[in-house]
Amino acid sequence: MGIIKTDKLVFEYIRRDEEGNVEGITRAVDEVDLDVKQGDFVAILGHNGSGKSTLAKHINAILYPTEGTVWVDGMDTKNENDIWNIRQEAGMVFQNPDNQIIGQVVEEDVGFGPENMGVPTEEIWQRVEESLKAVGMYQYRKYSPNKLSGGQKQRVSIAGVIAMHPKCIILDEPTAMLDPNGRKEVVRAVRALNDVEGITVVLITHYMEEIIHADRVFVMDKGRIAMQGTPREIFSQVERLKELRLDVPQVTLLAYELQKSGIDLPDGILTVEELTQALLVIQK
Amino acid sequence: MSLILDHVDYVYGGDTALAVHALKDVELVIPDGQFIGLIGHTGSGKSTLVQHLNGLIKPTGGTIYFNGEDIHAQDYDKKKLRSKVGLVFQYPEHQLFEIDVFSDVCFGPKNLGLTKQETELRAYAALKQVGLEDEYFYQSPFDLSGGQKRRVAIAGVLAMKPEVLILDEPTAGLDPKGRDEILDQIAKLKEETGITVILVSHSMEDVAKYVERIIVMNQGSVLFDDVPKEVFQHFRKLEEVGLAAPQVTYIMQELREKGLPVRTDATTIVEAKQEILRVLGKSYT
Numbered sequence: 001m002g003i004i005k006t007d008k009l010v011f012e013y014i015r016r017d018e019e020g021n022v023e024g025i026t027r028a029v030d031e032v033d034l035d036v037k038q039g040d041f042v043a044i045l046g047h048n049g050s051g052k053s054t055l056a057k058h059i060n061a062i063l064y065p066t067e068g069t070v071w072v073d074g075m076d077t078k079n080e081n082d083i084w085n086i087r088q089e090a091g092m093v094f095q096n097p098d099n100q101i102i103g104q105v106v107e108e109d110v111g112f113g114p115e116n117m118g119v120p121t122e123e124i125w126q127r128v129e130e131s132l133k134a135v136g137m138y139q140y141r142k143y144s145p146n147k148l149s150g151g152q153k154q155r156v157s158i159a160g161v162i163a164m165h166p167k168c169i170i171l172d173e174p175t176a177m178l179d180p181n182g183r184k185e186v187v188r189a190v191r192a193l194n195d196v197e198g199i200t201v202v203l204i205t206h207y208m209e210e211i212i213h214a215d216r217v218f219v220m221d222k223g224r225i226a227m228q229g230t231p232r233e234i235f236s237q238v239e240r241l242k243e244l245r246l247d248v249p250q251v252t253l254l255a256y257e258l259q260k261s262g263i264d265l266p267d268g269i270l271t272v273e274e275l276t277q278a279l280l281v282i283q284k
Numbered sequence: 285m286s287l288i289l290d291h292v293d294y295v296y297g298g299d300t301a302l303a304v305h306a307l308k309d310v311e312l313v314i315p316d317g318q319f320i321g322l323i324g325h326t327g328s329g330k331s332t333l334v335q336h337l338n339g340l341i342k343p344t345g346g347t348i349y350f351n352g353e354d355i356h357a358q359d360y361d362k363k364k365l366r367s368k369v370g371l372v373f374q375y376p377e378h379q380l381f382e383i384d385v386f387s388d389v390c391f392g393p394k395n396l397g398l399t400k401q402e403t404e405l406r407a408y409a410a411l412k413q414v415g416l417e418d419e420y421f422y423q424s425p426f427d428l429s430g431g432q433k434r435r436v437a438i439a440g441v442l443a444m445k446p447e448v449l450i451l452d453e454p455t456a457g458l459d460p461k462g463r464d465e466i467l468d469q470i471a472k473l474k475e476e477t478g479i480t481v482i483l484v485s486h487s488m489e490d491v492a493k494y495v496e497r498i499i500v501m502n503q504g505s506v507l508f509d510d511v512p513k514e515v516f517q518h519f520r521k522l523e524e525v526g527l528a529a530p531q532v533t534y535i536m537q538e539l540r541e542k543g544l545p546v547r548t549d550a551t552t553i554v555e556a557k558q559e560i561l562r563v564l565g566k567s568y569t
Contacts, residue, residue, distance in 0.1 A: 047459035048430040095457065149526075150326045176457045179325045179486045181526035206459050209531065245461030250489060250531035250553060257557045263564065272531070276538045283544055283564060 003073055003168055003200050004036040004059055004090070010067035011054055011223075028054040030223035031068070036216075038167065041194045041201045043211035043231075046220030047245035052204050055220065056170050059202065060090040073167055088117060091161030095173045097153035106148075106156055107132070107141040113164040124163075131159040134197060135189040151182025155189050162193065168200035169193065175207060183207065208235070209249040212270040219244060236268035251275050286351070287314040287337060287369070287448060287480075293345030294332060294504075306332045307343070308504040314448070314482070319474050321491035321512070322484045324501030325526030330484050333501065334450050337482075338369035367396055370446030374453045376437030380425040385411070385436050388425050392444045403443075410443035411436070413477075415469050431462035435469070442473075448480040449473075455490065463487075467494055492516065492530045492551035500527070513549045532556040 011029040014022055029051045036042050046052045057063040058070045061077040072090050075082040091113075094100055103109025110128045119127065132138040135155040145153055154174055161169055171190065175183040187210050193199045203211060211217060217234045219227040221244050227234055234241070235248045238256045248256070255269040255278075263282060269275050294307040306329050314320065314337075324330045335341045336348060339355050339362050348355050355365055373379070382388035389407040398406070411421065414435040420428060425436050434454065441449065451470070455463040467483075471494055474481050485491050491498060491512065498515040500508040502525040508515045516522070519529035519537075529551070536548040536556060546563050550556040 048457075048462060173457065179526055180488060180528040181325055181523075183486075184528075206457075206463075208460070242461070245459050247460035251535055254532060254535060254553050254556055254560075257553060258560060261557065261561055263561070272535050272538050275535060276542050276544075279539060279544060279560065279564070280542055 001071060001074060002035045002040075003038040004034060004202070005071045006032055006034040006055075006058070006065075006068065007071075008033060008068035009055070009058060009065050009070055011051075011058065011063060012066045028223050029058070032223070032225055034218070034225075036168075036200060036202065038200055039194070039198050040215045041191070041213065042203070043214040043217045044202065044204045044220060045206075045208075045211070045217060045234075045246055046226075050220040050244075051223040052220050053172055054223075056092070056172050056202065056204055059168075059170050060092050061086045062092075088164050089167045091164055091166040091169045093154070093157050093161055093169065093171045093174050095176045097150060097157050097177070100157045100160070101145045101153060104144060105141075106137065106143050106145055109145060109156060110141075110159045110163050113160055117164060127163045127165070128159075131163040132156075134162060134193060135159045136185070149182060150178045151185040154178065154182065154186050158186070158189060158193070162197070162199065166199065168202065170202040170204075172204045173206065174203075175205065175210065183210070208247050208252075212249060219246065231270060232268040235270060286316060286349075288312070288349040289336070289346065290349065291346035292336060292343045292348060294336065294341065295344045298344065306504050307336070310346070310504075310506055312499065312506065312509070314480060316447070316480055317474075317478045318480055318497055319471070319495045320480070320482045321495035321498045322482055322501065323486070323488070323491060323498060323527060324507075328501040328525070329504040330501050331452060332504075334371060334452060334482065334484060337448070337450060338366050338371050340371070363396075367392075367444040368446055369448045370441035370444055370450065372438050372441050372449070372451045372454060374456060376440075376454075377425075377430065377433035380433060380437060380440075383424060384422045385416070385425050385428070386421045388436060389439045389443050392440050396444065406443045406445065407439070410439040413442055413469075413473050414439045415465070431458050431465060434458070434466065438466075438470075446479065448482065450482040450484070452484045453486060454483070455485070455487065463490065470494075488516070488528055489530045492532075500525075512551050516551050517549060 009029055009032045012025050012027045015024050015026055017023050044052045061083050064078055070077045072086045075086055077086055101109050107128050110131055111124045114124045114127050132141055135158050137155050175186050190201055194201045212231045214231055217231055218225050235252045238248055251272055252269055255265050255275050259265050265278050289310050289312040292307055292310040295303055295305050297303045322330050342356055380388050389410055390403050393403040393406045416435050455466055498512050516529040516533050519533055532550055536546050536550050539546050540548050546559050550559050
């Protein structure tokens with residue numbers, strides 16, 4: 001069994017009007033089967049309201065399944081005795097960095113998680129140092145978080161999660177509020193965690209360029225998994241993605257448009273280099 | 285009819301050790317009917333700048349003129365200015381509060397002291413302008429999707445009939461289709477009404493696709509102010525200040541470096557496609 005596994009996961013909630021009367025039931029996640037291997041980099045795409053965030057919140061037991069089961073590292077999230085172990089193994093990073101930082105000084109903020117777990121003081125400082133180095137924020141350890149840029153704050157949030165030594169980290173649109181440079185910094189930090197530290201990554205995003213290096217991509221629609229595959233397999237299906245209110249990276253779209261005009265290019269080009277190579281071959 | 289910023293300076297915390305020079309000698313002319321993109325990294329002064337445009341912040345030096353009048357003159361009517369220069373903040377859907385969509389959009393014009401009939405006509409027109417279907421008018425704004433809520437919030441500003449519409453990252457957090465829908469709607473609105481639009485954005489691709497002029501802010505000063513093609517030619521400088529060019533600009537650069545003789549000033553997919561086809565076509569013959 002993988003580090004994260006769901007079996008026919010269903011999540012329903014009851015809609016109520018202002019007087020509290022039941023208006024109906026919404027099925028936000030509908031029979032999702034997911035199996036993520038330790039060390040994988042997994043991306044989840046989907047339009048607003050497709051169920052991605054609801055699914056993600058099941059992985060660290062913020063939400064519990066209405067039907068079906070979620071296991072994190074073999075632990076069933078419905079088992080209350082395991083809840084703190086699960087939350088320590090599966091850390092979560094949200095969209096707005098300002099909602100996640102509580103410390104007055106960067107290093108205190110990062111130490112908050114391990115301190116709550118009862119880690120000995122000596123080791124807390126060690127973990128703070130390692131975590132800040134892993135996201136490239138060590139030189140800012142004495143700064144006040146409100147002096148940092150968005151991308152820097154978000155990297156501090158990530159350091160706060162990895163200081164708890166999780167096996168996997170779930171990022172729910174971590175770059176939505178950042179400028180281009182901030183986005184680059186965060187994506188680079190996340191890839192390094194995956195490559196160097198071997199932490200399993202689940203990245204939810206609306207920026208298609210961020211996931212071209214993922215091992216596996218899941219596309220959600222109406223609570224179900226509508227597509228899954230490698231980035232190349234997914235981004236080869238430009239029209240299907242557009243139907244699902246999504247997009248492809250600009251380079252992929254350009255290659256697709258050139259194909260339509262009769263240029264003989266392979267499907268699912270993902271990088272500038274690939275397109276350049278292919279076009280140079282054609283030119284000769 | 286225009287906005288003019290004449291040597292505008294803004295310093296906050298001026299009498300403390302932590303003084304920050306947020307705007308430095310900003311000189312801008314914003315004529316009627318332009319579609320302008322305002323870009324800059326977090327903390328570059330974009331938001332401070334836009335808050336000056338409708339008088340929310342008073343400059344510590346220099347003058348701002350709207351239609352020829354100094355907006356901080358003693359007898360200047362600020363209320364009127366704010367109805368003429370509409371500002372849509374980031375995540376504007378957080379400001380929705382009424383019991384239904386229609387009442388929410390009526391709130392602005394009602395406060396301008398318009399008659400009930402005029403208020404409702406304006407609210408109706410504004411909701412049509414943002415492309416919201418009638419079936420949603422009497423629903424709670426909180427039951428709508430993210431993209432719909434945002435459109436309601438924009439309609440709330442449009443109902444004031446502004447001459448200048450400023451949008452601070454109107455597409456943050458929306459899915460790609462939602463992004464395109466909102467921006468297409470704004471472009472259409474600009475076409476139909478001739479309103480001036482200032483779009484604050486972190487998406488270089490969106491800016492390249494929609495606007496006719498880009499203002500780049502860096503450390504409180506205007507770094508570039510030109511048409512997109514010219515601005516994105518400075519992509520290395522843009523990277524130094526935390527920005528970037530659209531991915532197509534990099535594609536064209538790479539192609540040229542590797543020996544495909546394309547012009548490198550394409551900033552949109554359509555332009556890039558035409559240019560590549562032109563060059564390949566020539567080399568085929």
